[in-house]
Amino acid sequence: MQSAKRYSNTNFTKRVDHEGGAKREEMKHASPAICSHCDAVYDAGRWTLLSAARPELKSRKWSESEKVICPACKQKQSGVAGGYVSISGEFFGRHREEITKLVANETTRAREANPLSAMIREYVENDVLKIETTTEHLAERIGHALKDAYDGETDFDFSHENKVVRVRWHRD
Ligand SMILES: [Zn+2]
Incomplete structure (x- = not known):
């Protein structure tokens, strides 16, 4: 490697x-x-x-x-994500626009460093913002940025076999 x-x-x-x-x-x-x-x-x-x-x-x-x-566009077509982020809690409800902007900024900066890091999709389900990324790296980066900006609870769940990370950020 x-x-x-x-x-x-x-x-x-x-x-x-x-x-x-x-x-x-x-x-x-x-x-x-x-x-x-x-x-x-x-x-x-x-x-x-x-x-x-x-x-x-x-x-x-x-x-x-x-x-x-x-490879990033191929991955978008296939829909196979390398990273999942879920953003939950009342804080998200109150700062939805701000958080969406932070996620967009991190995505742009990650792509500048490596175009293979891209967002596959972003949607809100039951008041939880869900993001799917091509790389683990981008999902992790979003998790760290949320923690840095707003504190809250962050949880990183790695699956080494599937090369997938699940990032949860929560703040009430
Ligand atoms: Zn492309």
Whole structure:
């Protein structure tokens, strides 16, 4: 397994399934390549956002064989999540807009660091905000951000076999 050190702007070093996905993709398509569904670019062995890519890639005319679907978009299509977050308690009811914004900000920042970290879906069920993410990392990141911003109770439940994390945040 590769280390996760290349994502040095994160404090996540335990598991690297998101990067493993990127490595597996390496064999299957051209490099550089661009995702036809989002703004992710594959270059020099890793995925980055087009906005963070080399200047020549930003203006590149991509050929059909260079247009691929990135692992995050594939995962969105299949609906198989790597992370689940549930946000519950009366505090959420009172600060719904603020919390939704925090989640959106964390998602944007996680994607900037690694485009394979993305949100699959977000919905409210019985006054609980539920979020599904492609990577464990993004779910964990949201949990930590909630704890940092609003305290409350956070619980991380890892399933190493399935590479899935369930994050619960609660505050009344
Ligand atoms: Zn994509």
